[in-house]
Every structure is written in structure tokens, then in C-alpha cells.
Amino acid sequence: MTGDVEPTRLWGGRFASGPSDAMAALSASTHFDWRLAPFDVLQTKAHASMLCRAGLLTEDELVKVHAALAEIALGIATGAIVPTPDDEDVHTAVERNLLELLGDLGGKLRAGRSRNDQVSTDFRLYTRANARAIALEIANLQEALLAQAVAHAETYSPGFTHLQHAQPVTLGHELGKHIHALQRDLERLGDWDVRAARSPMGAGALAGASLGLDPHAVAKDLGLGEPLANSIDAVGDRDWVAEFLFVGAMIGVHLSRLGEEVILMTSREFGWAALDDAWSTGSSIMPQKKNPDVAELARGKSGRLIGNLAGLLATLKGLPFGYNRDLQEDKEPVFDTVEQLLLVLPAMTGMMATLRFDKERLAQSAPEGFALATDIAEWLVRNGVPFRDAHEIAGACVREAESQNIELWELTDAQLLSISEYLTADVQSVLTLPGSVASRNSFGGTAPDRVREQLAPMSEEIKNTRQNWSQ
Numbered sequence: 001m002t003g004d005v006e007p008t009r010l011w012g013g014r015f016a017s018g019p020s021d022a023m024a025a026l027s028a029s030t031h032f033d034w035r036l037a038p039f040d041v042l043q044t045k046a047h048a049s050m051l052c053r054a055g056l057l058t059e060d061e062l063v064k065v066h067a068a069l070a071e072i073a074l075g076i077a078t079g080a081i082v083p084t085p086d087d088e089d090v091h092t093a094v095e096r097n098l099l100e101l102l103g104d105l106g107g108k109l110r111a112g113r114s115r116n117d118q119v120s121t122d123f124r125l126y127t128r129a130n131a132r133a134i135a136l137e138i139a140n141l142q143e144a145l146l147a148q149a150v151a152h153a154e155t156y157s158p159g160f161t162h163l164q165h166a167q168p169v170t171l172g173h174e175l176g177k178h179i180h181a182l183q184r185d186l187e188r189l190g191d192w193d194v195r196a197a198r199s200p201m202g203a204g205a206l207a208g209a210s211l212g213l214d215p216h217a218v219a220k221d222l223g224l225g226e227p228l229a230n231s232i233d234a235v236g237d238r239d240w241v242a243e244f245l246f247v248g249a250m251i252g253v254h255l256s257r258l259g260e261e262v263i264l265m266t267s268r269e270f271g272w273a274a275l276d277d278a279w280s281t282g283s284s285i286m287p288q289k290k291n292p293d294v295a296e297l298a299r300g301k302s303g304r305l306i307g308n309l310a311g312l313l314a315t316l317k318g319l320p321f322g323y324n325r326d327l328q329e330d331k332e333p334v335f336d337t338v339e340q341l342l343l344v345l346p347a348m349t350g351m352m353a354t355l356r357f358d359k360e361r362l363a364q365s366a367p368e369g370f371a372l373a374t375d376i377a378e379w380l381v382r383n384g385v386p387f388r389d390a391h392e393i394a395g396a397c398v399r400e401a402e403s404q405n406i407e408l409w410e411l412t413d414a415q416l417l418s419i420s421e422y423l424t425a426d427v428q429s430v431l432t433l434p435g436s437v438a439s440r441n442s443f444g445g446t447a448p449d450r451v452r453e454q455l456a457p458m459s460e461e462i463k464n465t466r467q468n469w470s471q
Contacts, residue, residue, distance in 0.1 A: 030083035032332055033090045039125035040094045040118065041073045046221035047113055047201060054212045056111055065109065068101040090122070091115050112213045114205040116235040116323040121201050123331065125222065127244055128196055130338040135189055135469040137345035138251070139462045142179050144353035146458050149175040153455070154448045156363040156433045157272075158371065165369030168436050169446040171362060174261075176454055181254045183458075186465055188247045196240045199224040203234035206322050235323040238316055241330050245309040248337040252298075252305035255348055259295035262351065266292050272362050276354035279347070294344075294351045301340050308333035366433055370398045372408050375430040375439065376423075385422050393420045 019027065045066060052062040072094065075081030087093035098106030152171035159169035199222055202208060202215030208231045215227035228234035265273040275292055283289035315329050373394045380390035396419045401408050409431040416423035429435055441447035444454065 024088070027088055029089045029328055029331075030087050030093060032335060033119075034083055034093070035335065036090045036119075036122040036126050036331075037076045037094060038073060039122040039129075040090050041069050041076065042125060043118060043121045043201065043222065044094060044098075044109060045069050046218045048109055049221060050201075050213050050218045051109070051111060051211075053214060053217060054112075056211060057108060061105055061108070064102060064105060065098075068098055068106070071101065072097045089115070089119075091118050112204065112209045112211045113201065114203075114235070116205050117200040117203040119327075120235060120237070121199060121222065121224075123334075124196050124198075124200070124224065124240070127241070127334060127338075128193060130342075131189055131193060131196075131244070132469045134248075134251070134338070134341050134345070135186055135465060137342065137349070138182050138186055139465040139469075141345055141349040141352065142182050142458065142462050142465075144349045145175050145179050145182075146455060146462070148352060148355065148357075149173075149179065149451070149455055152357060152359075153451045155357065155359050156366040156437060158362070158366045158368070159446070165365075165371045167371050167374055167440075167446075168366040168433055169440075170437060170448055170451050171357060171359075172448070172451045172455065173446040176451060176458075178254070178258050179455075179458055181257075182251075183461060185247060185251045185254060188250065190468070192240065192243045192247055195243070197223070197225045199227045200234035200237075202227055203231035206232045206235050232322050236319070236321045236327075238312070238327060238330050241334060242309065242312055242316065245305075245312055245333060245337055248341060249302070249305045249309045251341060252302035255298040255344060256302035258348065258352075259292075259298035262295040262355065263292050263299070265357075266290075266295075266355075270365075272358055272365070274356045274358070275351065276356070279351040279354055292351075294347045298344050298348055301344055304340060305337055308337050363433060367409065367436070368407065370401060370408055372431050372436055373398050375436045376408070376427060378439070379427055379430045380420075380422055383422065393422065396420070397423070 048057060048062055048065045048069070051057045052059065057065065072081060075097070081097060083090070083093040084096075087096060095106065095110070098109065100106075149172040152175065155171040157169055157171040157174050158165050159167045159174070199215060199219035201218045201222070202213050219225060219227045228237070262273070262275075264270050266275050275290060277290075279294050281291050281293045283291065312330055312333050315326055319326055376397055377387065377390040377394040380393060381387050385393070397408060397411065397416065400415060400419060401411055404410075409428070413425045413428070416425075416427060430439065438447050441450055444450065
């Protein structure tokens with residue numbers, strides 16, 4: 001503002017002077033909350049309609065207000081309207097533009113609402129809109145993983161516990177586990193949305209309004225289902241913010257774990273997969289390098305997402321109920337979580353869609369490390385040996401093979417029989433990759449038919465995600 005024009009403020013009548021420069025700088029938030037502007041316009045439009053229904057705006061005035069808000073929305077979208085240094089927050093900036101377009105009529109819209117219920121409403125609208133974008137990106141990643149899993153339903157792969165060879169599995173089974181983890185994230189996001197889709201409008205500063213307003217109608221106009229039942233809780237509740245950040249952190253953790261596996265698989269030591277050039281980088285000094293930057297950044301950003309959640313919880317834990325200015329600090333963690341997820345999810349999708357697996361090397365590695373020992377034990381059980389004894393016999397087989405620096409399937413019939421009278425030549429039938437993997441045919445198991453059974457519903461799940469979150 002220049003000259004004699006006073007800055008627009010939503011408060012000030014009881015103050016003899018404006019805030020100091022340092023106070024104004026501390027209080028200002030348009031440098032980060034301007035991204036709420038489109039939602040502040042939507043909320044203001046719904047509020048104006050409610051004021052009209054309450055007889056506080058005429059029909060003609062409502063038409064003018066809606067036209068002005070449409071003009072402001074367009075200006076925000078095109079960048080023609082931006083906040084000024086004197087705008088304390090997004091609500092101030094939107095009201096300033098309304099006053100410029102409508103004069104005193106613009107000032108009528110302040111009736112029956114406070115920045116306390118405004119900001120919570122705007123924030124819910126913003127977060128729900130971006131939750132949709134995140135859900136759709138998760139569906140894209142699931143689709144990329146599903147295509148790889150289906151293609152490798154019969155590709156043999158080492159299975160791990162404690163990062164040690166455990167039992168052979170199929171690569172489709174390994175990749176499928178990430179699809180299921182991401183599906184739980186989508187379920188959590190949907191569950192969160194039920195609580196986020198409630199309207200604080202009508203709560204005012206904390207006590208509601210005396211102007212005959214209809215919070216149920218404005219909630220419906222905003223697509224928020226119903227108003228929050230307690231006005232104090234409505235302006236002070238940030239459970240839904242913490243929940244959103246938790247879901248975001250869990251998505252980050254799942255991306256990090258997937259990234260860690262890609263880092264291992266594409267390393268020279270493992271050599272099970274190769275990155276596409278488009279989804280890797282090189283070294284400024286070592287010409288041979290092909291670095292898994294996408295996977296590493298996903299792993300790194302997970303810590304950032306966890307930090308966003310921890311920071312908000314630390315802010316909330318000591319606050320009395322009702323609105324407190326500390327709650328200004330709730331937005332930047334959410335904005336950052338949204339931005340980081342929308343950056344990393346498409347990159348992870350591209351990386352996984354183009355990852356090339358070395359089927360021969362995977363198959364060669366799958367039974368190594370005595371990974372078929374459990375197959376010996378279970379073969380013995382099927383032949384009447386108690387598992388306690390079978391476990392000891394299989395362990396003795398491992399000890400014998402290890403002493404000779406050979407694998408289990410390299411033990412001769414005579415060597416096996418010398419370990420136990422129960423280890424007849426027929427035990428060799430389970431000391432193969434096809435035999436081992438095919439035998440794991442329980443529900444959820446790694447046998448190829450079971451893997452296809454697990455993957456079959458996922459196409460429909462992905463389709464449902466896109467349909468449900470595109471609305």
C-alpha cells in the first residue's frame with residue numbers, strides 16, 4: 001500500500017496504532033498460505049449464499065458477490081491477483097480484492113465468520129483436493145508394480161528375513177507385497193477423508209453465530225457432508241491434519257522400503273536389476289557410475305515426511321482447546337508433505353515401470369545360502385518325522401554342506417543318508433527351485449498360481465481407486 005490508503009485488516013478497532021514492523025513480519029503468512037486462496041474463494045462463495053439465505057444479503061447483492069468472486073478466482077488462477085506485502089494472510093488478501101471490486105458490499109461478507117473457522121475450512125478443502133492427487137499417483141505406482149509382478153509371476157527370486165537368504169520365492173510375490181502396502185495407504189487415506197470432510201463454518205471464532213446462519217447448508221455447498229458438532233472443537237481441532245501427515249509419513253516409509261530394495265537389487269554385489277537411463281544419474285567424476293537417485297531420494301524424503309508429523313504433534317500437545325495462533329504452524333508441514341509426495345511418486349512409478357530384472361541371476365541366487373533347508377524339514381514332516389527332529393536333521397544338512405563349501409542340492413544321496421536314515425534319495429525332489437516354490441501353495445503363498453490369485457483383484461482395485469478419487 002502507498003500514500004494515505006490504509007492496509008486491509010480483519011481486526012484493529014480497539015488498537016490506537018498498527019503493529020510494529022517486527023510484529024507484522026512474524027504474523028504474516030501469505031508467503032505460504034496463498035496456496036489456500038482458491039479454496040478461500042470457494043468458502044467465501046458458500047458463506048455468501050448462507051448470508052443470503054439468512055436475509056443478510058439480498059439476491060441482487062449475492063449475484064454481485066458471486067460475480068466478483070469469480071473474477072477473483074480467475075485472477076488467482078492466472079496470477080493476475082497476488083498478495084501484497086500489507087496482506088497479513090490469505091483471508092485479508094481475498095477481502096481486500098472484494099472491497100476493491102464491491103466497496104462496502106464486500107465488507108458484509110465478514111458477518112458470521114472468523115478467520116478461525118475460515119482457515120480450518122480452507123485447509124480442509126486444500127488437503128482433500130491434494131489427497132485426491134496423491135491417491136491417483138499411488139494408483140499409477142501400483143499399476144507399474146502390478147505389470148512387473150504379473151510379468152514375473154514365475155521368475156524365481158531370493159526371499160529374505162534379516163537381509164539373509166531365507167526361502168526361494170517368486171519375484172512377482174516380492175513385487176506384489178509393495179502393491180498391498182500401498183493399498184493400505186489408500187485405505188487409510190479414505191478413512192481419513194471421512195473425518196476431514198466436515199465443515200467448521202458457522203463456528204465463528206469459537207462460540208457459533210447469532211445471525212440465523214445454517215452451517216448444514218454451507219457444509220453441503222462445500223461438499224463437506226456435515227458441520228462439526230461443537231464450535232470450540234471445530235476451530236481448534238487439528239487431529240485431521242496430524243492424521244493426514246501420518247498417512248503421508250506411512251506412504252513415505254513404504255516408498256523408502258521399496259527404494260531400499262531397488263538400491264540393493266541394482267548394486268554390483270546383487271546385480272539382480274538394472275535401472276533405465278531415464279531414471280538414474282551419473283557421477284561428475286566417475287564415468288562408469290549409474291546411480292539410483294530416485295530410490296535414494298525417496299528414502300531420504302521419508303525422514304522429512306516423518307519430521308513433518310513429529311513437528312506438528314509437538315506443536316499440538318500443549319495447546320488448550322479453541323484456536324491458538326500456534327496453529328499457523330500446521331500448514332507448512334502439510335504443504336511440504338503434499339509437494340514431496342507429488343514429486344517422488346511419479347518418479348518412483350517411472351523407475352519401477354522401466355526396471356529390468358536379470359531372471360537368470362535371480363534364479364541362480366534364489367536357493368543360495370542354504371535357502372532350501374526348510375524344504376528338507378517339511379519333506380521330513382510329510383514323511384512322518386516330528387518337526388522338532390526334522391528341524392535338527394535339516395540343520396545338520398546345512399552344517400555338512402557348509403563344511404564342504406557346497407550347497408544343499410550338491411549333497412550326495414550317501415551323504416544325506418549318513419546324516420539321517422530318513423533322508424532317502426526322494427528328498428532330492430524338493431531340492432529344486434520349481435519344487436520348492438510350487439510347494440508354497442497356501443493362501444497368500446509364493447507358488448505362481450497363488451501369486452496370480454493375489455494379483456488378480458488388483459487391477460479392479462486400481463480402477464476403483466481412480467474412480468473414487470477422481471470425483
